[in-house]
Amino acid sequence: MDEIYSMMPQASSSSPRAARLRKTPTTSRDTLHTFPERGQPPRLKTPTLFPRSPSIGIRSNTSDTDHSEIIAPIPRKHMTIQRNESQHWLGSPPLSPVSTVSRALSPASSTFLDTANPRGLRRHTQSFSSLLEHDKPASGSIASSVPRARPPAENKNEETSPARRWARWIHKQGLKQLAIPLILLVSTLVRWCIGLGSYSGQGTPIMFGDYEAQRHWMELTIHLPFRQWYTYDLPYWGLDYPPLTAYVSWLCGIVGSWIDPTWFALYTSRGIETPGSKVYMRATVVFFDLLVYIPSVILFTHTWQSNRSSRTQHVALLTLLFQPALLLIDFGHFQYNSVMLGFTLLAIDLFAKGQDVLGAICFVLSLGFKQMALYYAPAIGSYLLAKCLCLGFVEGSRLFIRLAIVTSISFVILFLPWLPPFAPIPSILAPISRIFPFARGLFEDKVANFWCASNIVFKWRLWLSRDTLVKLSAVLTALGFFPSVTGLLYHGYQVGASEKLSKKETSSNAPPVPILPLLPYALLASSMSFFLFSFQVHEKTILVPLLPLTLLVSGSSPSSFTFQLGVLVNNVAVFSMWPLLQRDGLALQYFAVTLLWNRLIGYNPLKYKPGTLVHYIPLVIYAACFTLHVLETLIPPPARLPDIYPVLNVLISTPVFAFTWLWAIKRGIEVGWAIGGLGHAQASSPSSSSALAASRSKQSVDGQGANGSERAVKSAVEAAGLGLGAPSVDRAAGLRTRSLGYAQARRASSALRDPF
Amino acid sequence: MASSPTSRRASKEDKQAQGDEQNAKKVEKSGSFWPTWQSVRELWSDISPFEWDVLVASTCFKVLLFPSYRSTDFEVHRNWLAITHSLPISRWYYDTTSEWTLDYPPFFAYFEKVLSIPAYFIDPKIVDLNNLNYDSWSVIAYQRTTVILTELVLGAAVHRFIRGSTDPSMQKIISASLFLHPGFLIVDHIHFQYNGFMFGILLWSILMARNGNKLASGFLFAVLLNFKHIYMYLAPAYFIYLLRSFCLSPSGALLPSHFLSLANAVILVFLVSLGPFLLMGQLPQLLSRLFPFTRGLNHAYWAPNAWALVTAADRVLLKVAQQFHVEGLQINASGVASTSRGLVGDTVFAVLPNIKPIHTFIVTIAFQVVYLIKLWRTPTYKSFLTALTLCGYTSFMFGWHVHEKAILLVLVPLSLLAAENQAFFRTFTLASVAGVFSLFPLMFTPAETFVKVAYSLAWAFLVLPPISKRVYEFPRSLPFVILDTLERAYIAGFALLQLFVLAFPLFSRTKLQGIEDEKGGMAFLPLMLTSVYCAVGLVWAFVRLSVIYLRQM
Structure with missing residues (x-):
């Protein structure tokens, strides 16, 4: 890591130069020589270091004098220059003039798809250079003074989030190894403290709520044989989750009865509300969260963000672990969603590591825990299929067969107690019909999806029969995830084809899968289309689309659109569950946890000065949410419209979710385009020398259009510029590509290796 | 209006010379310490992002504790x-x-x-x-909210401590550690009291002493005494410090104007407080409510002080005496019943001579006099702070019917000294770990058990290692190495103790059923062990601090 850090100050200090170059591209050398006069103390930056071809100079010189200013600030600035170079060809300006850490979840998405128009870019670099000048005079000549010079600059632009500040602090204290244990400790503590509150159905006899359902399953699984699990007293919270939930319930029930048999006594324990049983139930949720979800999140930050500094990984970890919607539903309302989400996340992590078979098993476990994981199935399935296509006919079909066998076996094992050797064939119907309850209505309660929202004007249930509605919702859902699924398959096929072309030149040392960056967007689009259009959706199910979205947020910079949208959707999702949480008596927790998370990640919708009309939309949404809360406290609903507040809630939330769905599809296409385009470019124009690369890059800096070849060259230059020697080329390329499965840049860099 | 220049100048002065008497006069003349609108606004704009983080995060967390156990x-x-x-x-x-x-x-x-x-x-x-x-939701939410809001006094005080500190980055950690102290979380936000508010006043008063505004310091302490009289534990140190450094000139001559202004301020405070009751002739009734001398030496759960060790020794001696029928030991029959129950009431020793309130009083005064003489000779701010801590510590160690919550009187001023040097830091660590752990029995419900343990651990990991990195020194000689090892072992022992306390109910349910029925005292075992183990650490930290104060400063 030292090496990487050591490259960064050059990158940052040369950024203003890059900005000037952009303004006067013909006189690059002159600008270079005038540059130090702009308030840069020459003892730190001697002009002699600069006269080289600009793009190479940006990253190549690593002299000892410059090590002095390396220490603290660097990754942030490094990111900034990366943005400078890459933003020019896309549409919208950054939401805030200065970006701190800018890459989105994948380098593909940030290097090629983050957006800034030239004007925005200039603003950006100017403020960046002024920041730099602000830093420089104070920094002095010794390394240790640099960190001290930083805080004023930070306070000035107010970009850092508490999570970031904390991560920096703990690293500065040299307590890096304490960071993850502390995050785990504090996040578990917060989870537990949410659990001090009431739960779903507390003190509402006869049926109670989700808490009682889960407890009842523990009760029935430990007292009844397998065959009766899905048939016992169905009206009172009959088991309607897949077998893994049943097994987990059985385990919890066994351990619980060992502690206190009255908690799970058959029939007599119904509706038990002793403090002891509550603590035990809460503890099981926290336990399984610690067992499945938290490790998978940590693994995520290690695999998907392995090219980031550990500080950034810690920030991402905090972002993911304090996600309010999941905390409130699992630890407040009481459910075990984190297990299902954790298994899916584990599958995604394993896919990123290339362990497709293990990943598939994890996803089966996720499906086997809660059928809501089906919302991800189109994306996961098409990803695996695309991976097979990617690998070419022989390896691809081998992988396909292995996946098919392993998946089927896992399912069989899960459902074994209801299958032939142990039970007659018809008995499998009991769990299946319980798990997929088409007999229920189109939607329950008020849920912010298409059906419920449109039901206000168009009474679906009066006009269409249930069967028609089932079919209609199925068709709409399929249409909803169709683009992302076909996108994955198409790009898988395309990469497979170009792979064949380039097979001779690349030494394939197991490159990561290039279509991997598409996966989060596909997951988001697929799950959101299920949420919006499928049959029998609960408001809690919004947690399923929130997972991929929050993954994207955790990897994006606070000024990026992804971050802004992701946080907005997270907040709106919590808001959409307000009627539920309020009924559970979790109003206080709702506000506290949401505020905590927003503060933690440094999100403040009022902070960003809106430039265009588009930027007012989040403010309008927040204002609407706020107004609704205020109205609800002040004015009781009119007698004629008792559901007016939940309905208004739905009307506010649904458009946001629908927009997210469309955005996910759009981003999927963009990312896919970048992958496809690059593959093409790499085959057509392998750049042969750094000089050529530099000149092309200068063109591309001018910002006209963007075709595949320019991008390829640019990435090659970036890769080349990061280091001079061949090993460092490799390392630098790996820096930005390896973990995220972005193989193209890596291959481009290996193409460059020969001339060096 | 004049408060802001005061504090600013005071902070500069503080850098130049801690506890410099000359500066005090200027500051004192320059005006009031009372928060004006302008100073509040200045305070508001002066809060750094870090401080906002701490405030927002801790407030959100405390709100989550609303439904928790209440005493x-x-x-x-x-x-x-x-x-x-x-x-x-x-x-x-x-x-x-x-x-x-x-x-x-x-x-x-x-x-x-x-x-x-x-x-x-x-x-x-x-x-x-x-x-x-x-206990409806409205009263819970309201009372808990008032605790959070009034604790802002503490927040403001520790915030002002950062400004004008000689080492702001370290003071930042210490201030945050005070604001987030597990003691306040356990006692205020779960157990329910207003300590954060009142310690805020105490810290404000100490801050005024640091900034050289001793009149304000004395005034605020008088106010504090009229909020809660337990702060009398600290009064001797205040009295000596203000007398020596404010009312007398360095050469020892009385400064009548200073003396009169301080006396008037204090009398005024007491008049406002007690005046109405004085006029109504209710003072004796009031005092009888404030000082009920009808309780025993120990609380139900023995506060971890010297008497806890003595009581424990008595029980051990009793066991020994009963076992071996030692000749010459007079066993007090009522003492046998008293110690085995450990309930509220007069603690009567079975073997050792009984302790009367007057004994505890004499011991306390004797120790305090030693520190006060030292303070009289070196009336600097640091010396005052140490003597203040030691006064509180002595009262906690040897007082009559001390509550375990009174340990906060020691931990709060001691925190301000934590980053002085390795010796102070180690004392602070020992006292904090033992003191916070000794508060754990206040909450015995299973749900809060995890909260108190996890929160205290998180606090310790966030506060202790950074200070330790700054002040660490290798032990210089073999005895110090041994001592260092023993102290580390002692702190590690708390993990075992906590495990024992957690496992005891399960253990006792299955294995100790018979014994419990026979003697009926086994349920008291975890509490007694906690008390004695914490008392060992706290007594040692007390000795440490006394030695440091008397030898070093």
């Missing part, structure tokens, strides 16, 4: 809201509708009176005198 103190304070709201002032200290009669000084009663006004508008049942044990 009877919650009902005590609700009852006081009702008393002060529905009765005339003349009845406040006479009312016995509830068993939780008003037994705090008048300022706290006024404070409850102020709090009861919004309470009435939120839910009139809160302030209904006969509505005993009212």
